Amino acid sequence: MSLAIFDLDNTLLDGDSDYLWGQFLVERGLVDGAFYERENQRFYDQYRAGTLDIYEFLTFMLRPLASNPLAELLNWRAQFLEAKIRPILLPRAMELVKQHRTAGDTLLIITATNRFITEPIAEMLGVPNLLATEPEFVNGRYTGRPHGIPCFQQGKVERLNAWLAATGHDLAESWFYSDSHNDLPLLSRVAYPVAVDPDDVLAEYAQERGWPMISLREM
Secondary structure: OOEEEEOHHHHHEOOOHHHHHHHHHHHOOOOOHHHHHHHHHHHHHHHHHOOOOHHHHHHHHOHHHHOOOHHHHHHHHHHHHHHHHHHHEOHHHHHHHHHHHHOOOEEEEEEEEEHHHHHHHHHHHOOOEEEEEEEEEEOOEEEEEEEOOOOOOHHHHHHHHHHHHHHOOOOOOEEEEEOOHHHHHHHOOOOEEEEEOOOHHHHHHHHHHOOOEEOOOOO
8 A cells, every 4th residue: 555645735745735825814804904915025035945944934824823812713714715615726736636535455544744634625526635834723622832843855755754653554665755855855755756837946846867757737
């Protein structure tokens, strides 16, 4: 049985769920619009450039979770999923997941975006296993701090290694699909790395090493 690992944002989704959550909060007037939009864009640009300080970003991104009661957050999240996520689900991505499921492979999404945002998205995609950045949750509220190792760059490798040890899986027949050069540490570890609609850095790297490159966007 193989292990099929998928990045989420800009891989299985035609967009970035973290960034879109920020846009949603701004559009609904739930945060200081001008400041939040500016910072959201700044961090997204840093992510694409490979210069993101994940802890600085998480201090910013998790603040709204700490500033609002859980019931309110869950209501906003339900609206967000319908307004921002369902329109960017990719039929070809769904088909790719289905192919691996039909083959009997174990399905896993691994993403830097926090679990509050990504857990219901994984459910929408029919992927039962999720490794995501974990927001700390104490006494019924989010604290605004991450819990454990953020699931980003080398952190994805560390989190996956812990998951492999806990579940008994291995990387002998593993696939990993990603769009981003931020995922090169993990792409370099699996048996079958696949660049999906890759950024320029990953596309060059994949071409040099003969990795397959595919598109899940509609042509």
